[in-house]
Amino acid sequence: MSTQASTEILALRPDVVVTTLEREAVLLDLETKYFYSVNHPGWAITQLFESGATRIEARDRALAWGAGNGDLGPITEFIERLVTERLVTRAEERLPGEEVRFEGTWSAPTLQKHREPLQRVMVSAFDPTLPLAE
Amino acid sequence: MSTTHAARHACGPLDVKVIADSDTVRGKIMDTLELYNVIWPQPLSPVRIEIREVDNRADLGAGEYLECARMHVDRSLTDEQMLEATFKSGAVATGNPSSGIWTASIPRSDDDFWTLIDLESLVSLVLTEGWRHAGWIPIHAGAVARNGHCALLCAQSGGGKTSLTVALIRRGWQTLGDDKLLLRLRDDGSPELRALVHTFNLHPRTRSWFPEVGELENLPVYSEWTEKRKVHPEDIWSGTTLTEATPTHLVDISRNKSGEPVSVERMQSGAVLSTFLHQTVVPADRRKAKHILGVVARTAGMLEGISLDLGDDVYAAPDHLTLLEDALS
Numbered sequence: 243m244s245t246q247a248s249t250e251i252l253a254l255r256p257d258v259v260v261t262t263l264e265r266e267a268v269l270l271d272l273e274t275k276y277f278y279s280v281n282h283p284g285w286a287i288t289q290l291f292e293s294g295a296t297r298i299e300a301r302d303r304a305l306a307w308g309a310g311n312g313d314l315g316p317i318t319e320f321i322e323r324l325v326t327e328r329l330v331t332r333a334e335e336r337l338p339g340e341e342v343r344f345e346g347t348w349s350a351p352t353l354q355k356h357r358e359p360l361q362r363v364m365v366s367a368f369d370p371t372l373p374l375a376e
Numbered sequence: 377m378s379t380t381h382a383a384r385h386a387c388g389p390l391d392v393k394v395i396a397d398s399d400t401v402r403g404k405i406m407d408t409l410e411l412y413n414v415i416w417p418q419p420l421s422p423v424r425i426e427i428r429e430v431d432n433r434a435d436l437g438a439g440e441y442l443e444c445a446r447m448h449v450d451r452s453l454t455d456e457q458m459l460e461a462t463f464k465s466g467a468v469a470t471g472n473p474s475s476g477i478w479t480a481s482i483p484r485s486d487d488d489f490w491t492l493i494d495l496e497s498l499v500s501l502v503l504t505e506g507w508r509h510a511g512w513i514p515i516h517a518g519a520v521a522r523n524g525h526c527a528l529l530c531a532q533s534g535g536g537k538t539s540l541t542v543a544l545i546r547r548g549w550q551t552l553g554d555d556k557l558l559l560r561l562r563d564d565g566s567p568e569l570r571a572l573v574h575t576f577n578l579h580p581r582t583r584s585w586f587p588e589v590g591e592l593e594n595l596p597v598y599s600e601w602t603e604k605r606k607v608h609p610e611d612i613w614s615g616t617t618l619t620e621a622t623p624t625h626l627v628d629i630s631r632n633k634s635g636e637p638v639s640v641e642r643m644q645s646g647a648v649l650s651t652f653l654h655q656t657v658v659p660a661d662r663r664k665a666k667h668i669l670g671v672v673a674r675t676a677g678m679l680e681g682i683s684l685d686l687g688d689d690v691y692a693a694p695d696h697l698t699l700l701e702d703a704l705s
Contacts, residue, residue: 259662259665260669261666261670261674264677268649268669268673270669272660277653361654363444363445364445365444365445366447366500366501366657367444367447367449367497367500367501367504368503368504369533370654370658371516371533373445
């Protein structure tokens with residue numbers, strides 16, 4: 243990875259919405275209609291990108307939260323998946339945000355992409371199923 | 377427009393007033409609204425739909441907020457609180473989900489078949505937005521309950537929700553409906569389901585399994601698109617309808633995959649979330665999508681998921697459903 247890529251600011255795309263559950267979070271991309279589950283460490287890292295962070299900053303924060311040097315591979319892989327899925331994209335500047343905390347034992351961050359995206363075109367405002375041809 | 381051309385009907389938590397000069401148009405909308413026949417406690421939130429006939433036709437919009445088969449919905453360019461729905465028939469409607477006030481213009485035409493079909497889509501939009509504003513999330517699923525357990529029945533239209541509901545009613549279950557429900561989280565975080573429709577759409581051939589439904593083919597067909605007939609379950613199975621429940625299970629129904637009359641498997645939590653999220657419409661609006669995602673994901677986390685595959689002969693023998701009932705208990 244180039245130095246430039248490591249230091250560029252990445253931020254969660256505005257049309258990705260998130261809900262947090264007890265030990266994980268769910269991300270929904272309103273553009274692609276795909277949704278994703280991230281585990282507790284994954285959510286901690288993802289939160290850094292709500293206000294904007296570089297790859298290096300995200301890895302440093304994970305180390306401060308209890309990740310070891312041996313965990314850097316999965317952390318890098320997780321961040322690159324966020325980039326590949328276009329959940330985070332390059333940003334020009336950071337936004338004000340709250341301090342992100344992580345409590346608990348560190349484990350490899352995971353991002354599970356659910357196989358079936360939500361329908362783009364549906365029967366009606368109530369019925370989300372695929373319409374039949376007229 | 378004179379209010380003598382007005383009619384009203386309660387649809388769940390909404391009190392909907394319809395104003396239209398045309399008896400045909402007003403009648404079509406009222407027919408659609410009257411499908412919602414479960415009485416909710418007062419107070420209800422007011423909603424108003426006013427329809428005018430005009431000589432011009434509107435073009436379809438981009439559908440960036442929501443894209444349906446015959447309706448595209450976009451945010452108004454002049455007021456982001458307002459939604460603008462355009463229809464393939466050339467009708468157009470604008471409304472503010474917060475105030476519940478909607479105005480529609482429909483093209484004056486001798487052949488109004490598609491315009492009347494599009495009015496159903498308009499009603500669906502107005503109600504869905506109204507329910508969301510009242511704090512409820514529309515869920516396209518059936519629900520049955522017994523002994524403190526309540527199962528959401530999830531399948532595509534025509535996927536067997538109604539037949540399974542009837543089969544379970546015959547085994548002592550009650551129902552909140554076979555197709556349309558509302559969901560919210562209570563103050564304590566627990567999910568609450570409410571009924572909207574206590575009418576089933578049953579195909580005449582189901583009589584071979586459930587003879588007490590009678591000769592359904594003698595009832596009027598209610599839609600151009602289906603052979604199904606409207607049945608009031610209380611008329612056949614008295615005391616079987618419920619108005620509210622706390623969901624505990626989710627049943628994802630498939631047909632003829634296993635080769636067995638019935639096959640039951642536990643679902644992983646990710647599959648429960650995925651199935652449940654596919655039962656509701658999520659518009660491309662950050663605030664609304666976030667709320668829907670939050671309620672659905674939290675509820676999914678509290679549900680036990682069951683993947684249920686039904687063979688063609690499943691209802692031929694009553695005991696075939698014991699496997700499902702064991703999983704639901």
